[in-house]
Amino acid sequence: MSNKGLLDYGNGEVINPDTYFENHQPPKSLEESERRVQEFVSTHRKTGRRIVLITSGGTTVPLENQTVRFIDNFSAEAGYAVVFMHRQFSLQPYGRHYHSVNDFLDFLELNNDASISVYPQYVPKMKSILEKYQKVKKEGTLLILDFVTVVDYLFLLRSVCRIMESLKETAMYYLAAAVSDFFIPMTRMVEHKIQSAGGGLTLTMDQVPKFLKPMVTNWVPQGFIVSFKLETDPSILVLKSRQALVRYGHQIVIGNLLQTRKTEVVLITKDSEATFKLSGEDIRNIVEIESKFVPELVKSHDEWIQQHHISSSRSL
Numbered sequence: 001m002s003n004k005g006l007l008d009y010g011n012g013e014v015i016n017p018d019t020y021f022e023n024h025q026p027p028k029s030l031e032e033s034e035r036r037v038q039e040f041v042s043t044h045r046k047t048g049r050r051i052v053l054i055t056s057g058g059t060t061v062p063l064e065n066q067t068v069r070f071i072d073n074f075s076a077e078a079g080y081a082v083v084f085m086h087r088q089f090s091l092q093p094y095g096r097h098y099h100s101v102n103d104f105l106d107f108l109e110l111n112n113d114a115s116i117s118v119y120p121q122y123v124p125k126m127k128s129i130l131e132k133y134q135k136v137k138k139e140g141t142l143l144i145l146d147f148v149t150v151v152d153y154l155f156l157l158r159s160v161c162r163i164m165e166s167l168k169e170t171a172m173y174y175l176a177a178a179v180s181d182f183f184i185p186m187t188r189m190v191e192h193k194i195q196s197a198g199g200g201l202t203l204t205m206d207q208v209p210k211f212l213k214p215m216v217t218n219w220v221p222q223g224f225i226v227s228f229k230l231e232t233d234p235s236i237l238v239l240k241s242r243q244a245l246v247r248y249g250h251q252i253v254i255g256n257l258l259q260t261r262k263t264e265v266v267l268i269t270k271d272s273e274a275t276f277k278l279s280g281e282d283i284r285n286i287v288e289i290e291s292k293f294v295p296e297l298v299k300s301h302d303e304w305i306q307q308h309h310i311s312s313s314r315s316l
Contacts (some may be wrong), residue, residue, distance in 0.1 A: 055177035057087020
């Protein structure tokens with residue numbers, strides 16, 4: 001029997017991805033999410049605008065600020081329509097600018113006539129962000145979907161990929177979500193609250209299946225896929241990133257170190273690697289690292305599309 005698309009749990013057990021979905025219940029909101037994605041894809045396919053799926057969130061809260069910054073670069077600067085899949089209640093695109101240092105309410109003042117206004121020192125920044133946000137809303141280029149559990153995330157990811165697969169090489173998949181490594185299958189979950197009267201608690205958890213391989217092989221085989229690799233040891237970052245490329249067969253790994261993730265990244269492909277770093281002046285001017293390398297991603301996506309067009313022409 002072929003093992004195409006099968007998952008290795010790391011303990012010798014191999015499971016077909018379909019089995020995972022058969023053994024878990026989809027989120028109640030999945031059907032409505034699918035309808036919204038289908039409508040979004042259909043609208044932008046007609047205009048010829050490219051679409052990028054960006055996944056965000058997970059259990060590592062410090063990565064949230066970095067993740068949502070990509071929306072600004074892809075939608076406002078690179079001209080993509082964005083499907084943004086995020087962990088429920090995590091920071092939102094554009095709105096995150098008002099939560100990085102201050103609470104949103106700190107920007108506002110209550111006037112004597114009971115009207116509300118923005119403190120003068122915050123007006124320029126808020127105006128700039130509001131203009132970008134309203135442009136995105138007017139053009140309908142941002143679709144936001146949320147998830148809570150790992151199961152929710154995997155069902156939603158599969159559904160969005162299946163719908164976007166029709167876009168073939170013109171779709172980009174930017175997998176920035178920090179998905180939990182372990183979970184408890186529904187078949188082993190207790191129905192009621194775990195009582196503390198019995199003393200200590202021992203849990204046996206399964207590894208979350210690695211769905212990147214079936215995504216590359218089966219769900220969106222022509223899509224342009226970008227994944228992340230976060231490490232703490234600089235001596236293994238490139239090696240681990242290249243191993244991921246070989247194992248899963250996608251196009252780019254963005255490698256970064258926990259200590260410098262907001263100021264330096266390395267983009268790794270099968271044949272090359274390029275480091276992008278913020279200078280001291282960049283940091284003083286509040287330049288974000290994404291502005292350095294997102295244009296390179298767009299360029300690589302251009303080349304990916306061109307390669308597919310050449311291959312299609314030769315096959316005619």
